[in-house]
Amino acid sequence: MKWGKYTTIVGLTFLLFISIITFSSYNQLNTIKSTLLHMQEAVQSNVSENTNESAEDTEEKNSISNHVENNVDGNGNRSIDNSIENNIDSNGENEIDNNIKNNIEVNVDVSISNNIKNNVKSNEQENSSTDSEKSSSSNNNSNKNSENQNNNDEKKNEKQQNFPELVWGVDSASVTTEEMCACVEENFGTPSVWGRYLGTKEDVSKGISKEEAQLIHNKGAKVLLIFNHFTEAIGYEKGKTEANEAIRLAENLGVPEDVAIFADIEPSYPVDSAFINGWYDVISASPYKPGIYGIFDSEKALVTAFNAAAKNNENIKKNTYIWTAAPNIGVTTEANAPEYKPESPEGSLTAGWQYGIDAKACNIDTNLFKGEILKVLW
Known part of the structure; x- marks a missing residue:
């Protein structure tokens, strides 16, 4: 009986020891599993981040480097998946370095998949x-700038000239x-100034073109620019708006700087000082000179x-x-001008x-x- 008692105690002690070992191993495995889950999330997060950062769309040289390192030490089944995708839309030179390092020290099955x-x-x-x-556009801009430079040089030369006291001219819609031109020369004379409109106003006036301006220049005349795209001259903002439109049309024609643009304020149009202030403020701040046409009768x-x-x-x-269109004494020839x-x-x-109007x-x-x-005409 005494020996049997000792045997029972030893057996219970052994069972207790085995239970402690088993419980400890189980906890260790759970700890390793948890660690691996966190590691897998970190790796996937890192891979996702690299994928996003590797998407490039540029014309410069691209250099992409992806480094992923997995360190695993423990017991249990392991599954590691590393995926890297680099999407590059580029015209330049590309350098890509993908480096994945797996350090595994476990006593169980390990499955590793690396995809690049x-x-x-x-x-x-x-x-x-x-x-x-771009090259064609650059050449066009270069030609345009050269043309404008030549026009501006001509304007500078004109400022140094001695102008006649008076010159005769015409204007037409x-x-x-x-x-x-032949009709005017045959019936009236040879104009030094030819007034024409910026842009076409339906049923009122035809806008001047570059080719037409060149024809007038070839005839020895300067172009007086008229802007008439409004029917009332009321308000400061209205004056500014019309001035900006006049500037846009002039620039589209390649009109050089220091040329006057005349706002056509017809006698039937309502008008106030604010409009004139707005027109003046915008035009005078531009490369052009402000002008106004109208019947400047004192009444x-x-x-x-x-x-x-x-x-x-x-x-x-x-x-x-x-x-000014005041006073109106009637159309004459150049020789019979008043x-x-x-x-x-x-x-x-x-x-x-x-x-004189309406010949x-x-x-x-x-x-x-x-x-x-003449120094402020085109």
Whole structure:
């Protein structure tokens, strides 16, 4: 009995020892499993991050480096999946370095899968076409800049010239052609100034083109630019809006700097000083010079509005070119032009007088201008 008692105690002790070992191993395996799960999440997160950062769309040299290291030490089944995908849309040189290092020290089965995929797309042919277009655009801009530079040089030379006291000219809402030039020369004279409109206004006037301007220049005349795309001249913002549109049209034609643009304020249009202030502020801040056309009869609303605008800004009277249609004494030939006696606001920069309108032949009006206006004409 005594020996049996000892045997029982030893057996129970052994069972207790085995239980402790088993429980400890179980906890260790759970710890390793948890560690591996966290590691797998970290690896997947790292791979996902590398995938996003490796997607490039650039024309410069690309250098991509992906490094993934897995350190596993423990007991149990292991499954590790490393996936790297690099998507590159590039025209430049690419360098890709994918490095995966797995350090495994376990006493069980391990399954490892490393997948690397590089997708590289080149747009060299497409970019070749784009570069060609850029080159063409660059050449066009270069030619345009050269043309504008030549025009500006001509304007500078004109400023140094001695102009005649007065010059005769015409203006017309019709397109200038060889036939029209011949009509004017045969019936009226040889104009030094030819007034034409910026942009077409439906059923009112045809806009001038570059080719037409060149024809006028070839005939020895300068172009006086008229802007008439409004029917009321009310409000400061309205004045600014119309001025910006006039500038846009002039720039599209390649009109050089320091050329005057005349706002056409017809006698039937309502007008106030705010419009004139807006027109002046925008045009005077641009490469161009502000001008106004209208019937500057002392009893007209235009004169009242102009004087009020000049009171708000004294530079308006000094720097705005006035082309007045008052008084109207009728169309004449160049040889029979009247004595220069225009009506305009006192102290204003009066540059021209449209003394006769609606000629029966050639669809023109006749004008006299101070010779110095030639320096602000195109």
